[in-house]
Amino acid sequence: HQPKFPEGFMWGASSAAWQVEGATEEGGRSISAIDLNSKTKKPFADNSIAADHYHHFKEDVALMAECGFTSYRFSLAWPRIIPASDGKVNEEGVAFYNALIDELVANGIEPIVTLYHYDMPLWVEEELGGWKSRKTIAAFEQYARVCFERFGDRVKYWLSINEQNMQIAYGDWLGVSKGCHDWFRDQWRINHIINLCHATAVNLCHELVPGGKIGPVPGMVPIYPETCRPMDQIAAMNAEEFTEKIWNDTYAYGEYSDFVKRYWKNNDIDPGIEPGDEQLMKSAKIDFFAINCYRSNTAKWAPADAKEHPYELNKTGNKGELVFPVVPGAYQLVYNPYVEYTDWDWEIDPISIRYVMRYMWDHYRLPLMITENGFGAHEHKDSEGKVHDQYRIDFLRENIYQLGLAIEDGCEIIGYNPWSFTDLLSTGNGIEKRYGFVYVDTTDDELNEAQDRGEIPACRRIKKDSFYWYSKLIKSNGAE
Numbered sequence: 001h002q003p004k005f006p007e008g009f010m011w012g013a014s015s016a017a018w019q020v021e022g023a024t025e026e027g028g029r030s031i032s033a034i035d036l037n038s039k040t041k042k043p044f045a046d047n048s049i050a051a052d053h054y055h056h057f058k059e060d061v062a063l064m065a066e067c068g069f070t071s072y073r074f075s076l077a078w079p080r081i082i083p084a085s086d087g088k089v090n091e092e093g094v095a096f097y098n099a100l101i102d103e104l105v106a107n108g109i110e111p112i113v114t115l116y117h118y119d120m121p122l123w124v125e126e127e128l129g130g131w132k133s134r135k136t137i138a139a140f141e142q143y144a145r146v147c148f149e150r151f152g153d154r155v156k157y158w159l160s161i162n163e164q165n166m167q168i169a170y171g172d173w174l175g176v177s178k179g180c181h182d183w184f185r186d187q188w189r190i191n192h193i194i195n196l197c198h199a200t201a202v203n204l205c206h207e208l209v210p211g212g213k214i215g216p217v218p219g220m221v222p223i224y225p226e227t228c229r230p231m232d233q234i235a236a237m238n239a240e241e242f243t244e245k246i247w248n249d250t251y252a253y254g255e256y257s258d259f260v261k262r263y264w265k266n267n268d269i270d271p272g273i274e275p276g277d278e279q280l281m282k283s284a285k286i287d288f289f290a291i292n293c294y295r296s297n298t299a300k301w302a303p304a305d306a307k308e309h310p311y312e313l314n315k316t317g318n319k320g321e322l323v324f325p326v327v328p329g330a331y332q333l334v335y336n337p338y339v340e341y342t343d344w345d346w347e348i349d350p351i352s353i354r355y356v357m358r359y360m361w362d363h364y365r366l367p368l369m370i371t372e373n374g375f376g377a378h379e380h381k382d383s384e385g386k387v388h389d390q391y392r393i394d395f396l397r398e399n400i401y402q403l404g405l406a407i408e409d410g411c412e413i414i415g416y417n418p419w420s421f422t423d424l425l426s427t428g429n430g431i432e433k434r435y436g437f438v439y440v441d442t443t444d445d446e447l448n449e450a451q452d453r454g455e456i457p458a459c460r461r462i463k464k465d466s467f468y469w470y471s472k473l474i475k476s477n478g479a480e
């Protein structure tokens with residue numbers, strides 16, 4: 001049978017400013033710390049052109065409307081809005097987002113806006129100390145205030161920080177641990193500062209945006225125990241705590257769990273909590289959870305004398321390059337023989353989305369929306385210039401089916417915004433790890449060469465097979 005989706009369910013897709021916009025030195029945007037990180041990705045393209053959405057946004061929104069979108073999740077670039085430490089608002093940056101939001105609203109598409117998706121302004125990093133410094137809380141507060149004041153008349157759904165849990169749990173990924181000498185301890189101070197920024201944004205949104213709703217965006221990966229050996233179950237619980245649950249509990253209850261407090265005490269960790277912090281956290285009541293969910297993981301017990309190993313992500317798209325982490329005395333992740341893997345060694349497991357929805361609803365009883373889900377692949381045009389992505393259709397169809405089952409299970413789910421609308425830059429690769437419904441007709445080499453010549457390639461948009469399929473699915477409200 002085909003599960004039913006509620007009336008008004010939001011169907012759309014998702015992106016992030018630094019991965020889609022390009023135009024990093026245009027329109028008064030200043031440099032972000034991630035621009036510098038992104039430059040070390042060669043031979044992949046960096047973010048200076050990306051999908052050139054900055055110049056194509058009208059065309060992109062027209063394509064969303066053609067597809068039948070009722071929502072679109074994207075992020076604002078902090079360095080485009082507040083480019084320097086004088087705190088002055090860059091009116092050109094505000095004008096860009098006003099134009100984008102107006103275009104969406106005019107097409108009946110609900111904007112869902114992330115405040116922070118990894119593009120820390122370089123001035124915040126260098127002059128204030130970035131997430132390592134409490135000075136960043138006031139800077140983030142000012143930035144969030146400007147966003148709510150300037151866009152809150154049209155934007156009702158707000159997201160605070162993208163995948164804080166992943167940023168902390170996998171520290172060197174995206175450069176959050178840069179400059180730290182003792183990440184084992186520093187990560188909890190950084191995490192606490194991000195929590196205070198999140199809480200500040202939640203309260204400001206409720207104060208400044210009439211009818212505004214705001215939530216965090218955890219990256220969720222169900223952790224299955226490898227076997228029914230009791231210690232594998234404990235290992236799965238450990239992995240879940242250290243990569244997800246600690247964060248979700250804090251957002252939902254506005255306080256640190258006994259689990260994490262005990263962990264800090266046992267390991268002599270000082271997370272840097274100051275008077276007033278706990279009151280602030282407690283006062284910030286989130287309205288929903290936005291969830292990114294692509295895959296599952298599998299855990300087994302790792303004894304205390306196991307050899308420690310960090311997570312090594314597959315950064316090439318050649319299958320088999322991923323190395324799973326080993327955390328002695330807690331858990332290790334392993335391959336799951338019951339699922340297939342993508343070229344980047346991500347589990348292909350649509351049931352994971354039903355699991356995550358059930359898990360989040362049962363634990364926190366807050367409305368849920370999917371803000372990322374998708375299938376990254378190497379893709380090419382055929383001789384007629386078309387892109388046939390049947391594997392993506394199969395993957396998304398199965399995920400949407402499982403999401404429908406989660407609704408039947410009783411979960412309150414309000415929208416589905418998979419990653420991504422057009423192809424855009426991957427976090428670890430370039431534009432050629434593709435996720436879009438719309439193909440962006442360029443390559444990493446072409447982007448790199450154009451950039452060297454100071455040009456921008458055409459970045460022509462081509463609708464993939466999945467675009468036409470998704471359009472039908474939206475028009476039938478999930479029935480297809």
Ligand code: BGP
Pocket residue numbers: 016019162163166219292372376419425426427428429433
């Ligand atoms: C999420 C991030 C996104 C996005 C996506 C796909 O974790 O929030 O920014 O990039 O993963 O990951 P990747 O680009 O590494 O394939």
